[in-house]
Amino acid sequence: MNALPQLRTLVEGRVLLPSDAGFDAARAPWNRAVRQPVAAVVEAAGADDVAAVVRYARDAGLAVSAQPNGHGATGDVDGVVLLRTGALDHLHVDPAARTARVGAGVSWGRVQAAAAEHGLTGLAGSAPGVSVTGYTLGGGLSWFGRAHGWAADSVLAFEVVDADGARSRVTADSDPDLFWALRGGGGDFAMVTEVEFRLHPAPELYGGRLLWPGHLAPAALDAFRRVTEAAPPELSLWWTRIGPPGGAPLVAVDTAFLGDATAAKELLRPLEDVGTPIADSRAPMSPADLGTITADPTDPGPGMSRTRTLTGLDGDAAAILAEGPVDPLLLLQLRHVGGALAEPSDTPLGALAEPYLVYAFGLPLSPEAAAGIGDRCDRLFGDLGDRVGRRRPYTLLAPGDSAADAFTPEALDRLRRIKRERDPRGVIRANFPVLG
Numbered sequence: 001m002n003a004l005p006q007l008r009t010l011v012e013g014r015v016l017l018p019s020d021a022g023f024d025a026a027r028a029p030w031n032r033a034v035r036q037p038v039a040a041v042v043e044a045a046g047a048d049d050v051a052a053v054v055r056y057a058r059d060a061g062l063a064v065s066a067q068p069n070g071h072g073a074t075g076d077v078d079g080v081v082l083l084r085t086g087a088l089d090h091l092h093v094d095p096a097a098r099t100a101r102v103g104a105g106v107s108w109g110r111v112q113a114a115a116a117e118h119g120l121t122g123l124a125g126s127a128p129g130v131s132v133t134g135y136t137l138g139g140g141l142s143w144f145g146r147a148h149g150w151a152a153d154s155v156l157a158f159e160v161v162d163a164d165g166a167r168s169r170v171t172a173d174s175d176p177d178l179f180w181a182l183r184g185g186g187g188d189f190a191m192v193t194e195v196e197f198r199l200h201p202a203p204e205l206y207g208g209r210l211l212w213p214g215h216l217a218p219a220a221l222d223a224f225r226r227v228t229e230a231a232p233p234e235l236s237l238w239w240t241r242i243g244p245p246g247g248a249p250l251v252a253v254d255t256a257f258l259g260d261a262t263a264a265k266e267l268l269r270p271l272e273d274v275g276t277p278i279a280d281s282r283a284p285m286s287p288a289d290l291g292t293i294t295a296d297p298t299d300p301g302p303g304m305s306r307t308r309t310l311t312g313l314d315g316d317a318a319a320i321l322a323e324g325p326v327d328p329l330l331l332l333q334l335r336h337v338g339g340a341l342a343e344p345s346d347t348p349l350g351a352l353a354e355p356y357l358v359y360a361f362g363l364p365l366s367p368e369a370a371a372g373i374g375d376r377c378d379r380l381f382g383d384l385g386d387r388v389g390r391r392r393p394y395t396l397l398a399p400g401d402s403a404a405d406a407f408t409p410e411a412l413d414r415l416r417r418i419k420r421e422r423d424p425r426g427v428i429r430a431n432f433p434v435l436g
């Protein structure tokens with residue numbers, strides 16, 4: 001007999017089963033290219049609901065996947081109970097202690113707005129709609145990662161529900177193994193209901209986008225290389241070729257700098273040699289406006305991406321990236337990493353040795369388009385050859401990748417041991433399971 005309807009008696013939040021109106025909308029992830037064949041959706045009203053769902057799933061022999069939004073959806077949710085965490089939306093900033101405590105449904109945009117009021121910033125990435133929890137469980141690659149490391153490096157504590165449905169507070173002292181795994185090993189080890197983390201001073205911030213016509217891509221890449229080779233950790237740059245469907249190609253350099261405009265302009269001087277820009281949005285800015293730099297899409301839509309690290313940017317690599325068509329990609333991007341991200345970190349991701357990341361993104365609007373994007377990425381990474389690193393950040397893994405692509409063999413072994421110990425029945429399912 002189907003026991004799923006029993007879920008409704010166990011939780012306060014809304015439960016949607018396949019026969020319910022609204023089920024398809026409730027199970028759809030932010031990335032609309034991904035289908036989610038889940039058994040049920042539970043919109044948790046609070047941490048007690050999370051615990052009740054986990055206990056139910058354990059007893060019923062099902063798995064549970066937490067999914068605040070589904071920016072990182074992979075579709076590996078066949079028959080699972082999908083747990084929406086949007087109602088866990090409490091947020092508390094302590095300006096004196098420079099910390100924040102947020103519920104599992106809170107997005108970076110809300111944290112940044114609250115922190116900015118006190119001249120502080122969290123280690124947010126480019127998209128304000130991404131949840132702090134999903135992002136941080138995968139390590140979290142921030143605009144300020146070069147200065148302060150992975151977002152996970154700044155975590156002080158997690159409130160969790162374990163695979164038996166028991167609640168606890170996890171810190172470096174209370175449970176070193178689980179604390180380590182949660183700081184970048186993904187969502188495979190416990191259901192997180194709250195994260196507490198350090199904020200960082202940001203009394204002044206400068207950032208924005210310089211945009212040129214696409215034929216200036218090689219010149220913009222050369223200037224990007226010159227700036228990044230001398231950049232202090234406070235400065236982060238991304239170089240992006242943009243191929244708008246049906247429009248003229250463009251190239252952009254995006255900047256975020258933890259400092260004032262005068263110092264930023266001095267560091268960015270090589271960009272003045274590129275040519276006449278079409279637009280320049282660089283200006284002093286608030287940490288609350290980080291999302292305006294790249295203006296990532298906020299509405300759900302289909303996307304397909306591939307990410308690789310790059311060991312260096314020699315002339316041949318530059319030609320491979322800057323010449324030839326962008327199409328069928330929408331974005332071909334190079335992100336400068338390094339700095340604190342290259343330093344030892346007691347997290348599963350550890351040090352990211354490579355100085356650059358290549359991020360390729362397209363719109364898989366049809367199976368043919370998806371195949372074309374995949375082929376273009378294969379060619380691109382094939383042409384880059386042994387300049388491509390073996391690992392890539394967990395948050396930037398994409399369907400088709402596995403958790404093994406993010407970790408050293410030693411870190412993966414430790415994560416697998418922790419998973420087997422903490423969740424022997426496989427009740428908790430991450431988007432990229434460590435045992436998968």
Ligand SMILES: Cc1cc2nc3c(=O)[nH]c(=O)nc-3n(C[C@H](O)[C@H](O)[C@H](O)COP(=O)(O)OP(=O)(O)OC[C@H]3O[C@@H](n4cnc5c(N)ncnc54)[C@H](O)[C@@H]3O)c2cc1C
Nearest residue numbers: 066068069070071072125126131134141187192395430431
């Ligand atoms: C436009 C865009 C921009 C992005 N920019 C960046 C960036 O700058 N830097 C970066 O690092 N990443 C970036 N990402 C990737 C993003 O961080 C990941 O997709 C991440 O998974 C967070 O997305 P989400 O909040 O939608 O989480 P979801 O996709 O909803 O969840 C992802 C996974 O996190 C785990 N999880 C989430 N909540 C919980 C919980 N409460 N308990 C246990 N496990 C949980 C689950 O395993 C879940 O499958 C970007 C993604 C997009 C689409």
